[in-house]
Amino acid sequence: MKISVPATSANLGPGFDTLGLAISLHNQVSIKPSKFHSVSLKGEGSNNPVLKDNNMFIAIFNDFYHNLSNRKRHFRFEFTNEIPLSRGLGSSSAVIVSAIASAYAIEGIEIEKEKLLNLALAYESHPDNITPAVMGGFNVATVQDNEVKFINKNMPKSLKAIVVIPNRPISTQLARKALPYKYSKDDTVFNISHSSLLAAAFISEDWKMLKIASQDKVHQKYRMKQMPELFDVQKTALKNGALMSTLSGSGSTLFSIAFNDDAHRIEKELKKRFPHFKVLSRDFDNAGVTVDY
CATH class of the missing domain: 3.30.70.890 (GHMP kinase, C-terminal domain)
Incomplete structure (x- = not known):
């Protein structure tokens, strides 16, 4: 299976930690059953060997997968990254969202986007990037009682x-x-x-x-x-x-x-x-x- 998450731009000026939207620049991960654990990385970050060994995606994926399946399996993870690292385009949020979505998908469990968003909140305390990463489009978001409350609107092709x-x-x-x-x-x-x-x-x-x-x-x-x-x-x-x-x-x-x-x-x-x-x-x-x- 293949999971894709868009880049995001947050704040948009005055909307500090609140406003954000999604851009058609994506990180993708392809996951396949394997006899042993392996990781390949193309695109942004591919020249950083630390990302293969200390991969936030793998850590989050394993946590959720083990809780959902209660078993251990090996996978091959193939990452193709378009989102630059540490440049304010939501690369961390993309990793968090795709890792959680992948764990549910690999077990064939359908997860509502609102639930996925609130699970991601445990790793990213501000909703301005994770909300458009999950929902797409333009978003106004806040956190109330440990839940993301948001309004979403599609962006026009013009x-x-x-x-x-x-x-x-x-x-x-x-x-x-x-x-x-x-x-x-x-x-x-x-x-x-x-x-x-x-x-x-x-x-x-x-x-x-x-x-x-x-x-x-x-x-x-x-x-x-x-x-x-x-x-x-x-x-x-x-x-x-x-x-x-x-x-x-x-x-x-x-x-x-x-x-x-x-x-x-x-x-x-x-x-x-x-x-x-x-x-x-x-x-x-x-x-x-x-x-x-």
Whole structure:
């Protein structure tokens, strides 16, 4: 069987730990019965031998599989990764979601996506990445009584995601440490109002509102200072017609949305201005995690 999980972009500016959406950039794992345990890895992370020996996917999969089946079997795991590691595109959430989904699927147990999402919450305490990884599309999510409460909406085919992936990461741990200990009332109200407006713009498909609604005063400027060229990436995207441009998660990827007619021009300009960064234009993913037998 083959399990596929999309990349995700979280926060989307002001929606700190709350807003997220899924992008058609996938990690896939193919699982086959085997006489002995084996792992192969292609794509992102394939040059990192530690991932084969200390694989978070295998650890989570084994925990769930042993609990579900109460037996020990060997499998061959073949990973094909498109999601860059430690770049703010939800690579950890993709691993968690695919590992849990795989354990259920290998036993032939159908699991509702809401249950899968809440099981993933034990490994990822914030719902902004795991929710779109499971559900696809655009999501507003919060945690109440150890359960994810969310509203999901499909993204239209008329829009493209443009991601600029730097050649180095921003540590999530360091990115959180860079944030202020306290915020002013004005900055707090600014983010609440803009996050609310941004969610409303996505739900109502008022795309012209995204540029204003995606402004943030809580985290982006503090994190982007660790890689100052990101400010220029953001300005370039917006100047060339992006509807919004924000730090993806805690970085270092810069995420933009554009109409299809503008996406190619924006992608071309970003590649020209930042040749040392990887620039990709992708559709949005409305399926979330999928399992194919």
